[in-house]
Amino acid sequence: MSHNIFAAESSWMAHGSALQDVILTSRIRLARNIRGFPFPHRTTMESKEALTSRVEVLLPDLNGSSGKEWQLVRMNSLKSNLRGILLDKHLVSPQLVHNPDGASLLLSSDEEVAIMLNEEDHLRLQVLLPGEQLNASWETATRIDDILENELDYAFASDLGYLTACPTNVGTGLRASVMAHLPALAISKKIPRLLTAINQMGFVVRGIYGEGSEAAGQVYQISNQVSLGSAEGEVLQSLQAIVKQVVDEERNTRRSLQNSTEQELIDRIGRSIGTLKNARLMDTAEAMQLLSDLRLGINLQRVYGIDCQTVSILLVKIQPSWLSVEYPQENASLAWQRAAVLREALSQTSID
Amino acid sequence: MSHNIFAAESSWMAHGSALQDVILTSRIRLARNIRGFPFPHRTTMESKEALTSRVEVLLPDLNGSSGKEWQLVRMNSLKSNLRGILLDKHLVSPQLVHNPDGASLLLSSDEEVAIMLNEEDHLRLQVLLPGEQLNASWETATRIDDILENELDYAFASDLGYLTACPTNVGTGLRASVMAHLPALAISKKIPRLLTAINQMGFVVRGIYGEGSEAAGQVYQISNQVSLGSAEGEVLQSLQAIVKQVVDEERNTRRSLQNSTEQELIDRIGRSIGTLKNARLMDTAEAMQLLSDLRLGINLQRVYGIDCQTVSILLVKIQPSWLSVEYPQENASLAWQRAAVLREALSQTSID
Numbered sequence: 001m002s003h004n005i006f007a008a009e010s011s012w013m014a015h016g017s018a019l020q021d022v023i024l025t026s027r028i029r030l031a032r033n034i035r036g037f038p039f040p041h042r043t044t045m046e047s048k049e050a051l052t053s054r055v056e057v058l059l060p061d062l063n064g065s066s067g068k069e070w071q072l073v074r075m076n077s078l079k080s081n082l083r084g085i086l087l088d089k090h091l092v093s094p095q096l097v098h099n100p101d102g103a104s105l106l107l108s109s110d111e112e113v114a115i116m117l118n119e120e121d122h123l124r125l126q127v128l129l130p131g132e133q134l135n136a137s138w139e140t141a142t143r144i145d146d147i148l149e150n151e152l153d154y155a156f157a158s159d160l161g162y163l164t165a166c167p168t169n170v171g172t173g174l175r176a177s178v179m180a181h182l183p184a185l186a187i188s189k190k191i192p193r194l195l196t197a198i199n200q201m202g203f204v205v206r207g208i209y210g211e212g213s214e215a216a217g218q219v220y221q222i223s224n225q226v227s228l229g230s231a232e233g234e235v236l237q238s239l240q241a242i243v244k245q246v247v248d249e250e251r252n253t254r255r256s257l258q259n260s261t262e263q264e265l266i267d268r269i270g271r272s273i274g275t276l277k278n279a280r281l282m283d284t285a286e287a288m289q290l291l292s293d294l295r296l297g298i299n300l301q302r303v304y305g306i307d308c309q310t311v312s313i314l315l316v317k318i319q320p321s322w323l324s325v326e327y328p329q330e331n332a333s334l335a336w337q338r339a340a341v342l343r344e345a346l347s348q349t350s351i352d
Numbered sequence: 353m354s355h356n357i358f359a360a361e362s363s364w365m366a367h368g369s370a371l372q373d374v375i376l377t378s379r380i381r382l383a384r385n386i387r388g389f390p391f392p393h394r395t396t397m398e399s400k401e402a403l404t405s406r407v408e409v410l411l412p413d414l415n416g417s418s419g420k421e422w423q424l425v426r427m428n429s430l431k432s433n434l435r436g437i438l439l440d441k442h443l444v445s446p447q448l449v450h451n452p453d454g455a456s457l458l459l460s461s462d463e464e465v466a467i468m469l470n471e472e473d474h475l476r477l478q479v480l481l482p483g484e485q486l487n488a489s490w491e492t493a494t495r496i497d498d499i500l501e502n503e504l505d506y507a508f509a510s511d512l513g514y515l516t517a518c519p520t521n522v523g524t525g526l527r528a529s530v531m532a533h534l535p536a537l538a539i540s541k542k543i544p545r546l547l548t549a550i551n552q553m554g555f556v557v558r559g560i561y562g563e564g565s566e567a568a569g570q571v572y573q574i575s576n577q578v579s580l581g582s583a584e585g586e587v588l589q590s591l592q593a594i595v596k597q598v599v600d601e602e603r604n605t606r607r608s609l610q611n612s613t614e615q616e617l618i619d620r621i622g623r624s625i626g627t628l629k630n631a632r633l634m635d636t637a638e639a640m641q642l643l644s645d646l647r648l649g650i651n652l653q654r655v656y657g658i659d660c661q662t663v664s665i666l667l668v669k670i671q672p673s674w675l676s677v678e679y680p681q682e683n684a685s686l687a688w689q690r691a692a693v694l695r696e697a698l699s700q701t702s703i704d
Contacts, residue, residue: 263688267632274630278703280619336615351630 003109005073006082008322010089010111013312017131021299022247024179024219024312025090025128028137030145031164031173031227032123033155039165040102040118048102048118055106055117058151065147068108075100084321090128090179095119113144120165121173123148132243134176134236161228170228176239177223179208180246183296184253186218187268194249198222198242217288217315222246254300269297270351276342277349281335287318287342297351305348317341355461357425358434360674362441362463365664369483373651374599376531376571376664377442377480380489382497383516383525383579384475385507391517392454392470400454400470407458407469410503417499420460427452436673442480442531447471465496472517473525475500484595486528486588513580522580528591529575531560532598535648536605538570539620546601550574555594569640569667574598606652621649622703628694629701633687639670639694649703657700669693 012025033039037051052072062070075083075096083097086105091114096103106115116124125144127137148154155163162173169175185191195205204225207215222242224235257265272293275282282290295311297303316322318341323334330337364377385391389403404426414422427435427448435449438457443466448455458467468476477497479489500506507515514525521527537543547557556577559567574594576587609617624645627634634642647663649655668674670693675686682689 263633263685267691270630270632271627274626274628275623276626278622278626278629280622281615333615339619 005071005091005107005111006085006325008085008089008313008316009309010091010316012090012111012128012130013309014130015307015309017129017133019243019247020131020308022180022182022250023132023243024181025130026133026137027090027129027175027177027179028127028134028141029175029177030123030125030141031121031162031169031175032125032145032148032152033163033165034122035153035155037122040120040122041165045102051122052102052104052117054152055115055123055148058148059106061147061151062106062144066108066113066144068110068113070106070108073105073107075103075105081321081324084319085316085325088316088319088321091126092116093119093124113140115144115148121169123152132178132240132247134178134240134243138176138232138236167228168226172227172230172232172235174227174232174235175223176235177221178239178243180220180222180243180250181218181292181295182220182246182250183218183292184257185250187257187265188253190249190253191220194246198246201238201242202226203239203242216285218292254296258300265300266302266351269293269300269302273297273303273346273349273351277346278343279339281333282318282339282342283335284318284320284338287338288315290342291315291318294346294349303349303351305350306346310345314342314345317345357423357443357459357463358437358677360437360441360665360668361661362443362668364442364463364480364482365661366482367659367661369481369485371595371599372483372660374532374534374602375484375595376533377482378485378489379442379481379527379529379531380479380486380493381527381529382475382477382493383473383514383521383527384477384497384500384504385515385517386474387505387507389474392472392474393517397454403474404454404456404469406504407467407475407500410500411458413499413503414458414496418460418465418496420462420465422458422460425457425459427455427457433673433676436671437668437677440668440671440673443478444468445471445476465492467496467500473521475504484530484592484599486530486592486595490528490584490588519580520578524579524582524584524587526579526584526587527575528587529573530591530595532572532574532595532602533570533644533647534572534598534602535570535644536609537602539609539617540605542601542605543572546598550594550598553590553594554578555591568637570644606648610652617652618654618703621645621652621654625649625655625698625701625703629698630695631691633685634670634691634694635687636670636672636690639690640667642694643667643670646698646701655701655703657702658698662697666694666697669697 037047056072059070086092087097092105096116096119102118104117112127114126127141129137157163161171164170164173198205202225203222206221208219208221272290276290291311291314295308298308318338320334323337327337389399408424411422438444439449444457448468448471454470456469464479466478479493481489509515513523516522516525550557554577555574558573560571560573624642628642643663643666647660650660670690672686675689679689
């Protein structure tokens with residue numbers, strides 16, 4: 001029996017992992033291609049289908065060896081708002097949502113491992129875990145990768161490493177990243193300086209929801225830029241060092257806000273909660289900003305009646321995809337439904 | 353036993369009067385001067401004191417004839433924040449607060465009648481009643497005026513009428529006014545047009561709290577401009593006609609907002625309530641704006657757990673004077689105390 005992959009909840013939203021007051025998730029992504037098949041952007045539907053079948057036959061192997069249950073989801077079998085939910089849960093890329101023809105998702109039932117087929121590369125293997133779990137993500141990724149490599153003839157060159165559709169992924173094919181919630185640094189206008197420092201270490205910072213230095217929801221993805229020329233271990237170690245520094249800076253800034261401007265901070269969080277509990281119309285960007293304040297309040301132990309896992313679930317439920325799936329018959333606008341979802345979720349929430 | 357004139361509550365805040373969803377209060381003010389005493393701005397403290405004594409001896413007459421209990425309050429016996437409370441309750445003028453030396457207030461215990469001594473004129477008699485009660489206010493004012501005129505030699509010229517310190521008050525000495533709450537007209541940007549129309553009828557509109565067309569709290573005072581050349585009855589009739597028109601326009605606009613943009617309206621009121629219930633720091637102007645939305649919501653019968661009388665009381669309690677009297681020992685800022693007062697007052701308030 002396959003679980004409901006369109007539920008708003010996912011395993012990476014679970015709580016109790018390291019540094020999770022700042023680091024929401026750790027992600028390892030491996031880009032792999034199979035010899036004898038053209039890259040997806042230069043191929044036919046028939047070839048994509050053949051590749052999908054080639055991987056689909058490995059499902060029993062995956063089920064047997066990975067300790068997880070797997071299912072294959074063909075993207076063009078899904079309505080766009082269902083594909084959108086998978087995107088909002090960070091299980092697939094925007095490209096897989098917008099170019100669904102011939103593309104598929106191999107997903108473990110715990111949703112920790114997702115393998116996109118016929119995205120930019122033949123295979124894009126992702127492991128997504130809560131908190132700072134880069135090593136654990138890496139171990140899971142290599143274990144799954146080994147299972148696949150046993151059966152598939154990966155495109156590999158001894159001088160270059162794994163061959164990929166885009167040169168930035170050639171080599172290890174590795175992208176390691178974390179999603180970091182940086183509200184105190186954002187409030188204190190310290191994000192631009194941080195971005196510069198991280199860029200100088202060869203890593204890149206992007207707003208998860210929208211680009212720029214004032215990302216909606218104040219959630220930032222930090223990832224390595226290229227995967228040629230650095231061993232996997234070096235990339236992970238560098239990212240872990242950056243994570244440590246970012247966590248320290250965010251925590252110190254939270255502490256400093258609490259010490260120097262506590263009334264303003266609690267006023268800001270209180271107002272955000274008041275708006276979430278009482279508004280009737282809300283757009284996505286405002287909801288993400290208010291939920292960011294709410295998460296900060298929870299982590300500062302000033303907000304009660306809600307937990308961070310619920311906030312992560314709400315970040316899916318406020319998106320147009322989930323709302324349009326959940327309220328297909330309603331005449332009310334998404335802004336109206338979004339506000340109703342938030343009011344209900346926060347009915348027991350208060351600030352001390 | 354004299355009642356506490358520094359309580360935030362006053363009788364004009366009571367509810368149940370005509371047109372009170374729009375017209376908060378009706379006010380009649382009569383300017384009177386006594387022969388043989390120089391006008392207050394050209395006189396000595398001794399003369400002011402003599403005038404005060406001349407009026408003070410009438411207290412038994414007032415008590416006996418008016419059906420009310422009276423007390424005399426010398427303004428320079430009060431700290432400035434206590435004088436400020438009387439101003440915020442609309443019982444005295446700014447001038448009496450800022451120039452307290454030699455000035456006094458004769459106040460009936462129901463606070464419906466207030467007589468300022470040695471303000472701009474020797475006597476400024478005010479009757480302030482809830483809702484549209486211009487006729488009732490006028491009747492009470494003339495009854496008290498007659499009691500005083502029996503004992504005092506009013507400065508009166510047969511060609512000009514009552515003589516006053518400022519020419520705009522010569523004649524009847526009458527200023528008739530209403531305080532109107534016009535949130536729908538303000539939201540719909542219809543206030544400037546209304547001001548023009550009312551000005552053309554010889555009446556003037558002022559924001560009660562701050563000047564201009566976007567008065568804080570969206571409460572406007574409409575009053576006659578000059579008191580020479582119009583009989584009292586004409587002034588009252590004109591103002592009553594204006595009141596009828598303003599009430600119609602405000603009510604129609606509220607209805608039209610409910611019909612055409614109900615979600616936006618309820619969203620606005622909901623957000624205001626959420627902020628009032630959850631903010632930790634709030635300045636006076638924001639509090640007045642939010643309380644204006646709250647009052648609108650009560651009058652639209654969408655808000656529960658609070659009434660308009662409480663809103664009027666809160667409009668006194670959020671002012672610096674009341675807060676500094678009530679929390680004299682506190683280190684917290686007025687903005688912090690103000691937010692606390694509002695949170696407590698609205699703890700049972702909700703919007704449907």
